[in-house]
Amino acid sequence: MENFSLIKKTQIFDGVEENDVQAMAHCFRIRFRNYNKNNVISPQGAPLEDVILLLKGSANIENMDATGSVSVLMNIKAGQCYGLVEACHGDECYSSSLIASENCLVMLIAKHRLINPCENKCPRHLTVIKNIMHSLASRGMYFMDKINHLTKKKIREKVLSYLKSQSIRQNSTYFDIPYNKTELAEYLAVDRSALSSELSKMKAEGIIDFDKKHYHIKRDLDSI
Amino acid sequence: MENFSLIKKTQIFDGVEENDVQAMAHCFRIRFRNYNKNNVISPQGAPLEDVILLLKGSANIENMDATGSVSVLMNIKAGQCYGLVEACHGDECYSSSLIASENCLVMLIAKHRLINPCENKCPRHLTVIKNIMHSLASRGMYFMDKINHLTKKKIREKVLSYLKSQSIRQNSTYFDIPYNKTELAEYLAVDRSALSSELSKMKAEGIIDFDKKHYHIKRDLDSI
DNA sequence: TAAATAGTGTTGTTTTTACAACAAAAAGAG
């Protein structure tokens, strides 16, 4: 099946052979689903029975608070999981919603099977467990990074902190981000129009350039 | 040795028998250190060779940025680890500093031994690995919670979000927090004097009461 | 116990942000 070649490239099945994945498929109760752009893959507060593994596309993890205001926690890409942190923590519900930001193919994995591997000695279970560990740690690092952006007091500092981090991650001063301006404002927890005017100012000052989701940091990273 | 009774109560050695911990001690290259209140347990940017397990006391994880402004990432208590996320992610340096907020006893564990357990089949290694997984997941949940606080736009919303979360965690509307006012401001990334006046207003309005590190939420949690 | 230090609350001023409203541009649907 074509999907299995995608599975091999995911974080949690890294280093697992395709026939081993096939063997685990039944045990993990895997199922596949397709979603169109902007559709809800998983709604906030839904019971958490599966870990959702993104095989194609990308999606935003979003939160809506009691007052109805929306924030974007992060964007996940093909190969990454949604709900793994909650599943390993023992939560009963998804604490956020997952919204397709492109057309998506996802794989559902029964969470209790994934995090409590059966007791046979096959080494692929250990591989998956190690991959899950690494995946959880990466998510933790990602959150610390985001907390660093949010900790900055001024909008300009928040944006530059985020853009610098993206620049380092993508190893270039030219890079794409997964958010449009509205989503970037929701990600950085600032007002959209204030963000827009701050970006315009920085463009006018020659600090950055941008077009749609493409950005360019023109100054030395250390000087800003 | 007296210390081993403390180790049994930590997150990552939960469910491991004392004699098993003794057996692992050599393999993990464990060492003990004492620190007085306000001393630096680990400085920002130090090479990361050990995971630091707090056995007694509590400590703040702090970040200082290029401009010299300090933020408090979180406070960890006896039983919790510092540096586990970075170690499992494969980082070479601590990305933050660890400052004793009380007198502390810590245990150092060689990180490569902890996260790459030797290949014998003893079940306690699997137990430790599972505990590490759970510990990483808890840290992830904690960070998501903190991101929710920081995502709020107004100081009052940030404080109430944090206090509500503490109230739920401690299962009472009367609770202690690990921060004084200065540290709370550094934790919530707001100005100390602005925080102080906002707290005073909320006290005057009868929403909360507080004294030192002790707080009381007087209104229904859902209504605020 | 006295002196020094650290923590807290208050206030006024300046800076920054949120908010609201609108126009223009771009993207998507039929």
Add this chain to the structure above:
DNA sequence: CTCTTTTTGTTGTAAAAACAACACTATTTA
């Protein structure tokens, strides 16, 4: 291609926060 919807940039105003300075209290330390 045209109409509709979404996204983006701009501006002015009101609200909120940062900042700075100071007084007072609590806590350490000598």
